[in-house]
Amino acid sequence: MARQRSRPVTLTDVARRAGVSVATASKALNARDEVAPETRRRVLQAADELAFQPNVLARGLLTGRTRTIGLLTDELAGRFSIPILLGVEDALASGQMSVLLCDARGDAIRRQHYIRTLLARQVDGFVVLGDSNDLRPSLTRQIPVPVVYVYGESDHPKDLSVLADDEHGARLATEHLVSLGRRHIAHITGPETYRAARDRAATVRKVLTDAGLTLVGGDPLYGEWSQRWGRHAARTLLTAHAGIDAIFCGNDQIATGVANTVRELGRHIPDDVSIVGYDNWHEFAADCQPPLTTVDLNLQQLGETAVHHLFAALDGQPSSGVIRQPCRLVVRDSTGPPPPRLTA
Amino acid sequence: MARQRSRPVTLTDVARRAGVSVATASKALNARDEVAPETRRRVLQAADELAFQPNVLARGLLTGRTRTIGLLTDELAGRFSIPILLGVEDALASGQMSVLLCDARGDAIRRQHYIRTLLARQVDGFVVLGDSNDLRPSLTRQIPVPVVYVYGESDHPKDLSVLADDEHGARLATEHLVSLGRRHIAHITGPETYRAARDRAATVRKVLTDAGLTLVGGDPLYGEWSQRWGRHAARTLLTAHAGIDAIFCGNDQIATGVANTVRELGRHIPDDVSIVGYDNWHEFAADCQPPLTTVDLNLQQLGETAVHHLFAALDGQPSSGVIRQPCRLVVRDSTGPPPPRLTA
DNA sequence: CTGAAAGCGCTTACAG
DNA sequence: CTGAAAGCGCTTACAG
Numbered sequence: 001m002a003r004q005r006s007r008p009v010t011l012t013d014v015a016r017r018a019g020v021s022v023a024t025a026s027k028a029l030n031a032r033d034e035v036a037p038e039t040r041r042r043v044l045q046a047a048d049e050l051a052f053q054p055n056v057l058a059r060g061l062l063t064g065r066t067r068t069i070g071l072l073t074d075e076l077a078g079r080f081s082i083p084i085l086l087g088v089e090d091a092l093a094s095g096q097m098s099v100l101l102c103d104a105r106g107d108a109i110r111r112q113h114y115i116r117t118l119l120a121r122q123v124d125g126f127v128v129l130g131d132s133n134d135l136r137p138s139l140t141r142q143i144p145v146p147v148v149y150v151y152g153e154s155d156h157p158k159d160l161s162v163l164a165d166d167e168h169g170a171r172l173a174t175e176h177l178v179s180l181g182r183r184h185i186a187h188i189t190g191p192e193t194y195r196a197a198r199d200r201a202a203t204v205r206k207v208l209t210d211a212g213l214t215l216v217g218g219d220p221l222y223g224e225w226s227q228r229w230g231r232h233a234a235r236t237l238l239t240a241h242a243g244i245d246a247i248f249c250g251n252d253q254i255a256t257g258v259a260n261t262v263r264e265l266g267r268h269i270p271d272d273v274s275i276v277g278y279d280n281w282h283e284f285a286a287d288c289q290p291p292l293t294t295v296d297l298n299l300q301q302l303g304e305t306a307v308h309h310l311f312a313a314l315d316g317q318p319s320s321g322v323i324r325q326p327c328r329l330v331v332r333d334s335t336g337p338p339p340p341r342l343t344a
Numbered sequence: 345m346a347r348q349r350s351r352p353v354t355l356t357d358v359a360r361r362a363g364v365s366v367a368t369a370s371k372a373l374n375a376r377d378e379v380a381p382e383t384r385r386r387v388l389q390a391a392d393e394l395a396f397q398p399n400v401l402a403r404g405l406l407t408g409r410t411r412t413i414g415l416l417t418d419e420l421a422g423r424f425s426i427p428i429l430l431g432v433e434d435a436l437a438s439g440q441m442s443v444l445l446c447d448a449r450g451d452a453i454r455r456q457h458y459i460r461t462l463l464a465r466q467v468d469g470f471v472v473l474g475d476s477n478d479l480r481p482s483l484t485r486q487i488p489v490p491v492v493y494v495y496g497e498s499d500h501p502k503d504l505s506v507l508a509d510d511e512h513g514a515r516l517a518t519e520h521l522v523s524l525g526r527r528h529i530a531h532i533t534g535p536e537t538y539r540a541a542r543d544r545a546a547t548v549r550k551v552l553t554d555a556g557l558t559l560v561g562g563d564p565l566y567g568e569w570s571q572r573w574g575r576h577a578a579r580t581l582l583t584a585h586a587g588i589d590a591i592f593c594g595n596d597q598i599a600t601g602v603a604n605t606v607r608e609l610g611r612h613i614p615d616d617v618s619i620v621g622y623d624n625w626h627e628f629a630a631d632c633q634p635p636l637t638t639v640d641l642n643l644q645q646l647g648e649t650a651v652h653h654l655f656a657a658l659d660g661q662p663s664s665g666v667i668r669q670p671c672r673l674v675v676r677d678s679t680g681p682p683p684p685r686l687t688a
Numbered sequence: 689c690t691g692a693a694a695g696c697g698c699t700t701a702c703a704g
Numbered sequence: 705c706t707g708a709a710a711g712c713g714c715t716t717a718c719a720g
Contacts (some may be wrong), residue, residue: 008488010713021691026715036689053464057401057410058713061696066401068444068465076430079627082421089447093454098461100412101445103433110437117442120397121412144352227631253627260604260633283423283597283628287571289604354697365707370699380705402697405712 009050018046029054060122067097069310070118072111072139073129076103079281080299081129084151087303088127095311097124115142125310127303128154132164132196146313150306151299153322160313162306162323169295169327170200173248173276174207176293176329180337182246182274186216188233188258189250190225197222197250200278204248216241225250230257238265238273245273245338252277252284255292259334263289270336280330290333297327353394362390373398404466411441413654414462416455416483417473420447423625424643425473428495431647432471439655441468459486469654471647472498476508476540490657494650495643497666504657506650506667513639513671514544517592517620518551520637520673524681526590526618530560532577532602533594534569541566541594544622548592560585569594574601582609582617589617589682596621596628599636603678607633614680624674634677641671 015025020039028035028043029052035043046052060066071088075081085101092099100118104111118126125145130136130152138156140147149161177185187204190197201220208215217237223229230249234257237244247262249255255277259269267273269290277285277294285292302325309319359369364383372379372387373396379387390396404410415432419425429445436443444462448455462470469489474480474496482500484491493505521529531548534541545564552559561581567573574593578601581588591606593599599621603613611617613634621629621638629636646669653663 011715012713022714023691023693023716024689027690030715032716034689039689053460055405055713056465057404058696059715060401061399061405061698061713062715064696071445077426082426085445086420086447089445093457096461098444098446098465100442101415101429101433102442103430113437116397117440121400121442227633231633253631257631264608287597287601289571289575352697355699356697366698367700367707367709368705371706374699376700378705383705399697402712403699405697405714406699408712 008055009052011052011054013050014043014047014052017050018042064122065124066122067095068100068121068123069097069125069127069307070100070102070114070121070123071127071129072102072104072114072118074104074106074111075129075131076101078131079279080131080151080297083299084129084303084306087300087305088129088150088307089303090300091304091307091311095307099127111139115139119143119145125314127306127310128152130154132166133194135195146310146318148306148310148313150302158320160309160318160320160323162302162309162325164297164299164302165324165326166196166199167203168324169278169297170203170248171207172327172329173278173295174204176331176335177246177248177274177276178207178211178213180246180274180335182338183213184216184241184244185213185246185248186237186241186244187220187248187250188230188237188254189220189222190229190254192222200250216244223254225253227253227257227260230254230259231261232257234258234261235265238262238267246275246335247273248276249278251279252281252288252292252294255294255334256284256288259288259290259292270334271339274335276335285330285332288334293329293331293333293335295327296330298325301325352399353396355396355398357394358387358391358396361394362386408466409468410466411439412444412465412467413441413469413471413651414444414446414458414465414467415471415473416446416448416458416462418448418450418455419473419475420445422475423623424475424495424641427643428473428647428650431644431649432473432494432651433647434644435648435651435655439651443471455483459483463487463489469658471650471654472496474498476510477538479539490654490662492650492654492657494646502664504653504662504664504667506646506653506669508641508643508646509668509670510540510543511547512668513622513641514547514592515551516671516673517622517639518548520675520679521590521592521618521620522551522555522557524590524618524679526682527557528560528585528588529557529590529592530581530585530588531564531592531594532574532581532598533564533566534598536566544594560588567598569597571597571601571604574598574603575605576601578602578605579609582606582611590619590679591617592620593622595623596625596632596636596638599638599678600628600632603632603634603636614678615683618679620679629674629676632678637673637675637677637679639671640674642669645669 102114135155153161280296446458479499497505621636624640
């Protein structure tokens with residue numbers, strides 16, 4: 001399964017082979033300029049021949065920096081964490097840093113344990129990956145290194161939170177429908193307890209009002225983030241309001257359920273009813289019948305942005321407050337202009 | 345955003361406060377028994393008062409163990425990695441270990457870079473999270489610490505691979521349908537290039553043969569892992585073989601597409617046609633209309649098993665070969681017995 | 689330009 | 705039972 005762990009190559013080995021002291025070897029490898037070119041060459045060659053890998057622990061002990069950050073979350077299992085995590089990793093890798101991953105599963109004890117563990121491991125900073133539903137209690141007080149909150153907002157205004165811009169996403173979706181010529185637009189979304197659902201619903205209403213329109217049914221339909229709810233709500237809506245010509249859905253699962261029901265009721269998508277989803281969850285949005293126009297949250301970039309701000313903080317340039325990252329509308333086949341009216 | 349990094353509390357601080365040497369303080373904290381009870385008490389109290397966290401780097405430098413493992417993958421974005429990752433993390437945490445996460449995105453250069461980085465960070469071992477599609481080239485040769493492969497098999501027989509048992513999963517699904525009294529069973533699955541698809545199809549055939557049945561259409565329908573393919577294949581099948589009474593699908597997306605089409609063609613699920621999915625991807629399986637009977641791969645446990653074997657290897661008890669973890673049938677509403685025949 | 693020495697924070701024989 | 709000393713692998717003033 002694995003070979004015997006052999007004694008690793010140390011700087012001492014490299015120095016000996018190059019015929020210099022460890023101090024000189026260290027300088028040569030770290031590209032400090034107080035080394036003769038020929039000496040440097042010999043050291044680099046020796047290091048190469050021995051496949052020398054500097055022991056990061058020893059270096060970290062000296063410099064006080066480990067080039068490691070701790071990523072703390074409760075929601076790895078959710079659909080949103082992975083793209084963010086990939087963005088974090090990308091941004092870290094380009095700064096030669098690594099990420100220690102901890103999912104506390106929503107358990108406060110476990111979270112405290114992880115914070116202690118990460119600090120004992122001398123991480124240089126933290127990324128706290130939250131959930132967009134609600135403010136989360138700031139952890140910064142107990143953490144003596146820089147912290148950035150991403151996707152979920154910290155309740156402390158001095159912290160830095162990097163968030164998806166719900167208002168922007170809802171605006172993109174609604175303006176898209178309005179600009180296509182849709183005039184009877186409904187909004188089916190998740191639970192009203194979700195901050196993101198409320199914020200987006202408020203924006204939908206504002207955009208419609210500015211366009212001289214009102215929401216079909218008067219209010220958004222709050223429910224759950226499921227296909228089932230989409231199917232149920234669509235049936236209710238289409239029955240009560242036959243003239244409906246567009247539905248903006250709170251996520252792609254709801255939109256998928258809506259699409260299935262709209263088709264079952266014999267309406268054509270996008271001609272009779274146009275549908276917009278939210279999240280651009282590829283397995284749902286691209287594989288829906290028809291493929292969904294939807295809002296992409298740019299999650300990967302969210303993670304990258306968070307890390308860039310963390311880097312700035314590590315360099316002594318901390319920021320605070322809330323950064324909202326713009327969304328992006330992905331147009332597929334579920335939206336289009338209304339069919340031309342037959343002349344009277 | 346973060347408070348000034350203050351000088352961390354060291355063992356020296358604790359020793360001074362307790363009025364002992366660092367050597368004694370170290371022994372007291374590490375529960376070695378060569379310390380007087382009263383001395384230990386004083387040390388523990390001092391450590392507590394100062395909120396002392398031992399510097400893991402320094403300890404690692406001495407012991408040569410960092411209590412860290414590297415998790416190397418190419419497929420974090422896929423649906424299968426996260427549950428496995430959570431299982432890995434759970435098992436590690438209970439051994440007081442942490443995980444450094446690296447996703448090479450399928451890029452060989454990047455993978456080499458990560459291996460070097462992880463080794464420089466002195467990880468105690470590796471978990472290589474692969475994909476079930478195919479054998480992957482062994483990395484063990486270049487890694488001087490224990491390695492366990494999970495979900496994707498290493499091509500080297502001396503390595504240890506912990507895998508989902510595709511044969512078992514396919515058997516559970518097929519036997520379930522047969523035992524319900526289904527006699528005209530079809531199989532719609534992903535690309536034939538996928539090892540898992542071929543292995544499972546072979547098992548379906550074997551189980552049917554043992555029951556004196558044959559696959560409807562003679563062969564499995566290979567396609568892609570999408571709803572779209574499910575819809576298309578279902579339409580083809582039902583048109584050509586009206587008597588079909590069950591469809592076993594290669595994943596839950598295909599099954600969802602199949603279910604939608606079966607309903608559209610006016611057949612009742614599960615009475616006329618029973619459907620079994622694969623993967624138990626909750627967002628698809630539980631939210632399908634009707635909710636899907638499906639095969640759960642026990643992915644979290646796969647991760648845990650891998651780590652337990654890694655621990656054994658770290659303790660000098662390496663194993664090798666292939667371990668296949670059993671699956672689990674989750675019965676929901678998409679399967680049931682055929683309706684009673686009307687007596688002639 | 690080079691190298692001996694000190695030191696990062698901790699653990700572990702070893703002497704007392 | 706306690707503590708002085710050596711050392712893990714490296715970096716960084718400092719002296720030469």
